Amino acid sequence: MPKPFKPQIVTANDLLMGDVIYLTADGSWSRDHADALVAQTQDEADELLAQAAAQQLKVVGPYLAEAQIGTDGRPGPVHFREAFRTRGPSNYFHGKQAAGVEA
Numbered sequence: 001m002p003k004p005f006k007p008q009i010v011t012a013n014d015l016l017m018g019d020v021i022y023l024t025a026d027g028s029w030s031r032d033h034a035d036a037l038v039a040q041t042q043d044e045a046d047e048l049l050a051q052a053a054a055q056q057l058k059v060v061g062p063y064l065a066e067a068q069i070g071t072d073g074r075p076g077p078v079h080f081r082e083a084f085r086t087r088g089p090s091n092y093f094h095g096k097q098a099a100g101v102e103a
Contacts, residue, residue: 009036009075010044010052011085012062019096020085021059029059031044033086033097034074038067 010023011033021029022036030036036088039045045064052062053081065082088096 005033005040005045006078007014007038007040007067007069007075008064009038009067010045010048010062011036012052012059012067015058015060020088023048025059027051032094033077033082034069034070036067036075038069038075039064052090097098 001023012021012023013027014029019031021031022033024030025037037048039048049062052059055062056058061076066078068078069099070076076083077086086096
């Protein structure tokens with residue numbers, strides 16, 4: 001029996017900056033997880049991943065990550081790895097932490 005599909009987003013790293021980014025509804029990329037477009041079916045997820053993979057001059061290593069929809073209707077991370085990625089480097093207070101972007 002196949003596993004039931006859970007909402008997913010596409011995440012990658014910015015090719016030039018190295019920062020964690022998320023594919024948005026207009027096909028651009030955002031540093032904020034909450035701006036990510038959420039795929040509700042496996043077909044949608046596959047399409048978003050193909051769209052991201054075609055942007056090799058902008059992003060590195062795009063992949064699907066499970067997301068949960070918050071009470072505000074915006075996606076949030078499910079796995080702790082993705083939660084860490086929303087906050088940026090954890091060795092010093094810089095990057096997204098310093099800019100105030102949170103999960």
